[in-house]
Amino acid sequence: MQKYLTTLQNSPLFTGIAIDDLIKISNCLLMNVKTYAKNDYILTASDKLHNLGIVLSGRINIIQEDYWGNRSILTTLTAGDLFGENFICNEPHDLFSIIASEQSEIIFINYQKITSPCSCACDFHTKLIQNMLQIIAQKNLLLTTKIEHLSKKTTREKILSYLSSEALKHRSNNFLIPFNRQELADFLSVERSAMSAELSRMQKDNLIRYHRNNFTLL
Amino acid sequence: MQKYLTTLQNSPLFTGIAIDDLIKISNCLLMNVKTYAKNDYILTASDKLHNLGIVLSGRINIIQEDYWGNRSILTTLTAGDLFGENFICNEPHDLFSIIASEQSEIIFINYQKITSPCSCACDFHTKLIQNMLQIIAQKNLLLTTKIEHLSKKTTREKILSYLSSEALKHRSNNFLIPFNRQELADFLSVERSAMSAELSRMQKDNLIRYHRNNFTLL
């Protein structure tokens, strides 16, 4: 357990919890490390997940299989990343599976133990619960704004929706975006070259100025 | 307070908590009822929200104002509905405002009090925290699957993505959808008539069968 502490400490679930307290708390949480070989299933779509997982090493993919069996990778997680926040305490979903894409170690934390107070470490427990809520709430916010962008019908509107939210976030009409063109196109679910073309048209129309990933709204 | 108990009891935040316990718990939660007139701001974009809100009566809109000041209504909430789960414990967002669209009563519940255990009612408190997590996690799941649909480029792919997830959810290739055509089109962010046309083409291509809101995947 000792050797995983640094990874755990850097996980958002344990932010604000001192390393000494982490050691104490780890005894109450029914933690449990498992090792998976490449291509092992960590969770199949019909399983119900009772634990929160944190990747200690390796790489795992959250995948979706549709009605016809077509697979697509939703996200790929590496050391320190958390999973299961959404599946937990929900009915069996039948939507996602989790597979190790290389040999991986996962630490599982009993969900019940996180949400119910215990005798030994109640102070940290409160912090833990708040961290947990914050993580999900933050993700929720990200998903909501992304949906806002994706709901726009034209590429131009999608771009403007995204740039607008970035400008509000930075409290400035000039800001850097964390994507290159291909990544931005993927994020907005449009075609890269078409998006590039639209960007130049928007510049011509005096809506925006940009160079590389530095953007200015006019 | 008494007269609001039924509304509160029906709120997902308090499911599984008996009415007697609800009365006890309500004393610990620093609840606070406020009345708003039509068009009053309940939250402006730059405010930080410290409380969870439940609508007791009336109707409120969660709105978004973009960089240029264009407003759009994201959701509209009525009696029993909860808001603030996502804003709470996040940095000021500058993205959403909340406005009463008619005279409304809102009960605010101190967020700190929800997440920290208290002396008087710890059993219900645990249930409360679990309800809170479940609500957000469930919403998260909904948002994630919606993003999956919206990320598809063509209308046909969006429809199939949606129908596939419904089929998996119902564990059957035949199911009823909870939308009429206009609602489905809005949900998938496509144009109704174009979607109707695409549906008939899909039927002609032997991908699906449908009548009204009864669908079968082939």
Next chain:
DNA sequence: ATATATACGTTGTTTTTCCAACAAAGGAGT
């Protein structure tokens, strides 16, 4: 400085969606 790879922009063609207008089908009430 040169070579090489990667990111970005441009253009023309094909495909898809939007839009508007209308036609057909289904439901509710008399």
Next chain:
DNA sequence: ACTCCTTTGTTGGAAAAACAACGTATATAT
């Protein structure tokens, strides 16, 4: 059955996006 109203389906032209192919800029390494 008939009317009225709502929902769903159809069609053709206009607009937009996807796609492919290529040209240009920028970064990196040797």
